[in-house]
Amino acid sequence: MLILYQFERTWGNPNLSHFCCKTETYLRMAGIEYTVRAALPLFAPKGKLPYIVDGDIELADSRFIIRHLKTRYKDLDDALSPAESALSLALQRLIEEHLFWATMYSRWQYTDANWQVNKKAIFGVLPPLICDVAALVYRYKIRQQIYGHGIGRHESQDIFELAMWDIDALSECLGDKKYFWGDQPTALDATAFGFLINTIDCPIESPLKEYGLSKSNLANYVGRIKARYYPELAPRPRETGH
Ligand SMILES: N[C@@H](CCC(=O)N[C@@H](CS)C(=O)NCC(=O)O)C(=O)O
Missing domain, CATH: 1.20.1050.10 (Glutathione S-transferase Yfyf (Class Pi); Chain A, domain 2)
Incomplete structure (x- = not known):
């Protein structure tokens, strides 16, 4: 299953990181199954969170992650002109x-x-x-x-x-x-x-x-x-x- 690496949940919000929250929200809006692992940027592939591991694919940056989610799972933008x-x-x-x-x-x-x-x-x-x-x-x-x-x-x-x-x-x-x-x-x-x-x-x-x-x-x-x-x-x- 797809693994999303992001900061721990805090403040009663999905994530204190704007980019992590964006990515997890896309996953939820698109109904894609995933699990979350808490991480810190220091150990992330590009030194920033979020990143995902999906099978043998490791991807950093919410923009590339969402491109991957659109291609492999569901494109929430497919009805847009x-x-x-x-x-x-x-x-x-x-x-x-x-x-x-x-x-x-x-x-x-x-x-x-x-x-x-x-x-x-x-x-x-x-x-x-x-x-x-x-x-x-x-x-x-x-x-x-x-x-x-x-x-x-x-x-x-x-x-x-x-x-x-x-x-x-x-x-x-x-x-x-x-x-x-x-x-x-x-x-x-x-x-x-x-x-x-x-x-x-x-x-x-x-x-x-x-x-x-x-x-x-x-x-x-x-x-x-x-x-x-x-x-x-x-x-x-x-x-x-x-
Ligand atoms: N363009 C990246 C930006 C990600 C980003 O800036 N993440 C921040 C957290 S909101 C981070 O990990 N910063 C750590 C650092 O800059 O050292 C994306 O879309 O994922």
Whole structure:
């Protein structure tokens, strides 16, 4: 059976990693059988999670994993027109290559309180001394990545404003639809859910989270997908009534 390697579940959410949550959500939306093994990026084939092992195939990177899932199991995008597929790709790039970095800034850099929550969730499984050293090393590395991306060169207010434009775009595109392309989930929904839950429904506080929560269609969307595809995970108090 297909094995998905990802971070341990935490915060009552599918995964604190946007990319792991995206991948597992695709598996669930497509009804593909799989098992999960907890892992850390250090030991992953490309130094990042998620990765999968499917028989004799080992694949890293959610984009290549989902391409494999579409080819071998089920293509959630097969009813999309070429133009819809193109827009779907563009929105996924917005989410993964832009919004993502503002959420990384929130977790790794914005406030010490957020950093402590993030540190405990990722490194808390390690023995105390190793936890502190690994957290220090990774914090430095991720901060370099945020700076390298470019977003980390701005003031926090500007970083969040840039990401709020992404939230506006997503909210407008979703509108009052159940999923981005109508009544059936597509790969874009697996991506959007994985990143939105890690923006607005996790214990990392920021103006971006508050802004995302103010978009009721996005907040309801996240609550609805979590309830439907992860019934074993309890809703947060804020989701009650969605
Ligand atoms: N493009 C990759 C990105 C994966 C990724 O950035 N994973 C993060 C966790 S959200 C990671 O493992 N980072 C560890 C590191 O950068 O050292 C994908 O789509 O899977």
